Amino acid sequence: MSATAAPRALGDLRPLELTKETRAEIDAAIARYPNKRSAILPVLWALQRQIGWLPPNALQRAAELVELPEPEVFGIATFYTMFNLQPVGRHHLQVCMTLSCSLMGADRLFRHLERKLGIGHGETTPDGRFTLRRVECLAACGGGPCLQANFDYHENLDEAKVDRLLEALK
């Protein structure tokens, strides 16, 4: 949870247009369950893939698609930590801080990233390239310390490796 209460970003306020790919992904998702409600997570994922985060018009669209009241969709979206209700950078660096990684130096790694990027937990670099976040266990404990850059796992990290990773993520 972020300590700094930045005003909530609103994004594009016009009704959200779905791309062809998003529409196809959502139709396929809805077909997998006996009711539309069950498709809410896949629908939110599809919208987040299209936009990068979930602005209010995406939540509104999700509510229409699965036929749920908007506040209920908001309640679901806020329950799960991986839905971004604020814009994130192109590379969302999610550093595991739980015990196994912590024993292997996660705290030190996180501080290194803070210094190197000049941002703290939950913040985004001004150029929109990186968002840095502390997260809980990523199921990569044997490769600690580790992080996920968007969905890609990077394990057995040290300062030199993480510096090379930052270079590679344009």
Place this chain on the structure above:
Amino acid sequence: MSRGPLLFQDIDTPGLVRLDTYRAGGGYVALTETLGKKTPAECIEVVKASGLRGRGGAGFPTGLKWSFVPKDSPKPRYIVCNADESEPGTFKDRELMEKNPHLLIEGMILAGYAIGARTGYLYLRGEFEYIQRILDQAIADARAAGLLGQRIAGTDVAFELYTHLGAGAYICGEETALLSSLEGYRGQPRLKPPFPAVEGLYACPTVVNNTETLMNVPHILKHGAAWYRQWGTEKSPGTKILSVSGPVKRPGNYEIALGLPLRALIEEHCGGMRDGMKLKAVIPGGSSVPLLPASLLDTGLDYESMNAVGTFLGSGGVIVIDEGTCIVDALHNITRFYEHESCGKCTPCREGTYWLSEVFERLENGEGRPGDVDLLSDLADNILGKSFCALGDAAAMPIQGALKHFRAEFDEHVTLKRCRVRRRRDEIAAQFATGAHA
């Protein structure tokens, strides 16, 4: 080289994710030998006789769980794979699915056949998006080969299987919370009874099994219960994959016959501690279970031996803690995790984990007050057995275990007004920052 007797025997075979490679190694033989040839009741009996127990953490007998599904219910039934793998210290299901997706698909079809389910859902934690892609491809390949869909392998058995991606919530590993999440609700647990076997997904009979559990099923149905019992102990038959993390020489996943002493796992399989480090304690079954001090390292890794020393085999997440680590700091880390992951539904867990964290924070910052250690114990006692689901127990039990074995270290934080070793964690980390990882 084979990495284990059963699930890990061929895990590193190149291209095992492909259907032809999997079939060349005997894959889907259990399926063709079972569907239409053995009755569902016979399948349940074989799994019961094998003594297979749930590998996700609770260790409940799998065949017995299957037998709870009512035989006469007119409702559809569901088989659900719990691939949420969210217990800190555990990373076995990830490797199993990444490398051998078809074994899981075969296990789900067979489990579905045994309980009379025509639909299966595979619930993956949100971070496993890349595994969803691997599984979706494998499912498409199996469907194209007539192993999923209508008339599987030429029989009149029908079964459909879908993946479902979570979105970041530890609680969704709890089976009723998982079902809530799958139904499109916030992932909060439900009251039991009714148990999922009677009223689970969409209020229909449902079995939820862990990934590793389901991957044992094809082997058991193919070779029989007696064959499976060649490994393990009387009460804990078979093999288990243990995920070892922390400062050992070779962390990773190891498949062992149940009953292997913890010491052999750490010293032989993992090559012992990293140079210059000494083992202080081990969490044997994921962050939810009480830790064991070094003096109990000869305990066997099986359900009953672990229970006898006051802890659990759990999910098999073995977290090794070295002498340079403060136990209070380690428990603070775990407690902060449960505070973050408490779903907020019930008061003992939601408020209790918050207050536990507050007290830990004081102790670690040298602001511990007389009575704080007893307060921790009191808080843990007031969560244990009083929370809505097992998450509260998971937060309380490790603290009770740590107080049992390392009480003096807690007290010292109050009397010295500081943590003696906290700063050392960074120094230890610095040793690894030079690329010392094996």
